[in-house]
Amino acid sequence: MxxxxxxxxxxxxxxxxxxxxxxxxxxxxxxxxxxxxxxxxxxxxxxxxxxxxxxxxxxxxxxxxxxxxxxxxxxxxxxxxxxxEKNPFHFLLASHALNVPFTYSPEEASVLSAYITPRQPLGPIPAALDRPPKEIPTVDWLVGLNSWLHENIEYERRDEGEAYPPEQTLALMKGSCRDYAVLAVEVLRHHGLAARLVSGFSWEEELPEEDRRAENALHAWVETYLPGAGWVGIDPTNGIFCGHHFIATAVGLTPAHIAxxxxxxxxxxxxxxxxxxxxxxxxx
Incomplete structure (x- = not known):
């Protein structure tokens, strides 16, 4: 421990x-x-x-x-x-969720419906965020999506104010951690995945100082529900899956739920x- x-x-x-x-x-x-x-x-x-x-x-x-x-x-x-200590990839997916796109079982969809329903429009989205042209392993697709957001959206520190709508973040191609999270959660819902917003603490002691994006502030990220794995944490601000360095204090459907x-x-x-x-x- x-x-x-x-x-x-x-x-x-x-x-x-x-x-x-x-x-x-x-x-x-x-x-x-x-x-x-x-x-x-x-x-x-x-x-x-x-x-x-x-x-x-x-x-x-x-x-x-x-x-x-x-x-x-x-x-x-x-x-x-x-x-x-937690390995964020230590899980086995259910057979019906091995590749995207996939469909939740009726029981899963019934429970998760509020998290699958999009809350904000995306507008035109880059090809890298759109539906893959053919089946692709679910984890590979999520890693690619997360990496693209991290590499292409410019990070900016903004401690106050509402999260940008996804369309605005894509237009500006920059945002704070909560803007990354709101964009990511709507992209996941756009593809039929259940997703929720998360706020909390990110322990960055082991990162180089120049890579610390949540220092002296709270952090926001995303969780998506993968059958067989449960709720899996994804941090598009840093382009990684969430291990034991992420300490969640709130989850919810909208930014107001996790303030x-x-x-x-x-x-x-x-x-x-x-x-x-x-x-x-x-x-x-």
Whole structure:
């Protein structure tokens, strides 16, 4: 087992005081065989009522209720985790999913229908992202798709703002990790594969500094459901499949479902704000 500690802090500073809606905080790991939580602690502004729940996607969520007006919101996270080393290709596909295109069984399709249905238009797509002209091994096709996105979409750091629609990312040929993820998930759905968005932490200690794209920030990637393998993580930002270095905190159908912090302020005027973050992930 690998023991790591995560320390994360985010502060939203507002130009004026305001009342706030309940805020949903999705920063707690989705535990599984590869990720085990030894200790977790979320703190926010003094006097806040924090309630812990599981949402419709089985994400662990902290609901924060703010009783008074504030000019800033602060979230601090402390995590001590144990990770089981994971080979992302250690699976066997069911016979009906060995090649793309493939069709889910009726039972699979019934359960996965919400994840198969496209949510946003793609518009014209490059030939490399279109349906292959003939059957091709599923894993080979996914590796190629993931590599093409990594190699052809220029990465840009953008900590705030909504994810670009897939059409915009393809038009600009650049984007942040959440733009890569939204584009990838819609391409997969376009081809009839069940896909969902994921947010969380990417532990990049073993990467050269120039290749670190999630340093000091949260990360977004994709999972697709492959019969026989289950939900398989794919990171188009880095062009790799997801092993034990990826620690998911939320999954969902749309970017709003996986936002690390979700809420709003009440008021009749616009109150500008700035976000500052600090993230440390290190081996114990």
């Amino acid at each position: 690998i023991e790591i500690e995560i320390r994360y802090e985010a502060t939203y500073q507002y130009e004026d005081t305001a009342s706030f809606s309940p805020h949903l905080v999705r920063l707690l790991p989705r535990n599984g065989f590869a990720v085990r939580t030894d200790r977790s602690k979320i703190t926010t502004n003094e006097g806040t009522d924090v309630q812990y729940r599981q949402d419709i996607f089985d994400n662990l969520v902290a609901y924060c209720f703010y009783p008074k007006e504030l000019d800033h919101l602060t979230y601090k996270l402390e995590l001590d985790l144990r990770l089981e 690390p912090v979700h809420g709003h302020y009440y008021g009749k005027k616009t109150i500008n704000s700035t976000l500052t973050t600090n993230l440390s992930i290190r081996r114990k």
